[in-house]
Amino acid sequence: MPSAVRFGVNYTPSVGWFHHWLDFDLDSVRADLDSVAALGLDHIRVFPLWPYFQPNRTLIRERAVADLVRLVDAAAERGLDVNVDGLQGHLSSFDFVPAWTRTWHRRNLFTDPEVVEGQAAYLRTLAHALADRPNFLGMTLGNEVNQFSAGPHPDPDRATSGQIDAWLARLLAACEEGAPGKLHLHAEYDATWYQDDQPFTPAQAARMGAVTAVHSWVFNGTAQRHGRTSVPAEHHAAYLVELSKAWADDPNRPVWLQEVGAPAPLVPPEHAAAFTEATVANALDCPDLWGITWWCSHDVSRDLADFPSLEYGLGLLTNDRRPKDIARALTKAAGEHTYAPAPRTTALVVPAHPSRRSLCAPGGPVYDAFFRLVADGARPTTVLDERAADADHLAARGITEVVTSDQVLPTPPGGTRS
Incomplete structure (x- = not known):
């Protein structure tokens, strides 16, 4: 039976960007949310800046938490559900981490016991403050926190996968303690799948938390290598959704396309709507999709300095809240889609061991084979090498054909796969 997929947007305030928490203006927020609700979307993802909310390990600012609650209530008045990211963390090339973890107080974000308990207290406090709000979806631990854990970050907080397991378990438990039964999850950028x-491993992403989150950005080499209208570029989001399923223990685990955008100049503004239409249509062909949350709501003001140039124009709406063509494309998709994708019966084998993830990255043999299959009209998913002969696992997922990357031959021009 057809069902609904959630359509939403990552909320970037039009005035002050995320620094708006310093001078919170509810009227400005309401105007922003009016412009989001007018697009026909049903949820937003919001970003408290961690140092502004918890400037000291034992001080969580009551006024900041109250402002977050006011934002969530304003969203409810406009029919918008809200997911809250806690540990900000990293946003649009800037790091926001509190002084009690850096320089003279340098401590590891993932392994220092006092830091972790401070993080747990913070997440639990935010979740508890919102637990009784019916439009509160749940917590995301933070935005792409894996970027702190390895290169290319210039000053990484190194940790083992086992230590990250423990960190994720502790902080997800803290969210559950604060708001039992809500949709609590963690979310990383695509190095989890490719580096x-x-x-932070694919298994953690696909097995811990209520849903799997994927963030799709074609500036990772996909658009540079193949072009904006290529099969890989237009299907990259769908690829990440299907790649994540190889590691899931639940054959019907929901996957949330939590971030996806049209980055200039690789996707020029005049082509952003077409890119959006194709990306969304292809993602909607993936079973078990929880939702699509576009990055982002409003452009960053040109009055703010030092952002990478692409960050200024990623909004569905201009800085003065006018919808762009890309907004109209997403509105159309949200209003007209019927979600009833058939099972994906062909599975491409991927390596289970995390030390071989680069085979799935842009330019890798798994990545290339997946898109050759797509170009030839197949609708592939993925399966771990250690599960490729597990008849019960394959049957539970509706898989009837298993192929390896070396079995997927390059497609001749104008031809089909042999």
Whole structure:
């Protein structure tokens, strides 16, 4: 039976960007949320800046928490559900981490017991403050926190995968303590799926938390290598959704496309709507999709300095809250989609061991084979090498054909796969 997929947007305030928490203006927030609700979307993802909310390990600012509650209540008035990211963390090339973890107080974000308990107290406090709000979806631990754990970060907080397991378990438990039964999850950028030395692993992403989150950005080499209208670029989000399923223990685990955007100049503004239409249509062909949350709501003001140039124009709406063509494309998809994708019966084998993740990255043999299959009209998913002969696992997922990357031959021009 057809069902609904959630359509939403990552909320970037039009005035002051995320620094708006310093001078919180509810009227400005309400105007922003009016412009989001007018697009026909049903949820937002919001970002408290961690140092502003918890400037000292034992001080969580009551006024900041109250402002977050006011934002969530304003969203409810406009029919918008809210997911809250706690540990900000990293946003749009800037790091926001409190002084009690850096320089003279340098301590590891993932392994220092006092830091972890401070983080747990903070997440539990935010979750508890919102637990009784019916439009509160739940907590995301933080935005792409894995970028702190390895290169290319200039000053990483190194940890083992086992230590990250413990960190995730502790902080997800803290969210559950604060708001039992809500949709609590963690979310990383695509190095989790592609980078061999990342301590955040695909198994953690696909097995811990209520849903699997994927963040799709074609500036990772996909658009540079293949172009904005290529099969890999237009199907990259769908690829990450299907790649994540190889590691899931639940054959029907929901996957949330929590971030996806149209980054200029790789996707020029005049082509952003077409890119959006294609990306969304292809993601909607993935079973078990929880939702699509576009990055982002409003452009960053040009009055703010030092952002990478692409960050200024990623909004569905301009800085003065006018919808762009890309907004109209997402509105159309949200209003017209019927979600009833058929099972994906062909599975491409991927390596289970995290030290071989780069085979799945842009330019890797698994990545290339997946998109050759797509170009030839197949609708592939993925399966771990250690499960490729497990008849019960394959049957539970509706898989009837298993192929390896070396069995997927390059497609000749104008031809089909043999």
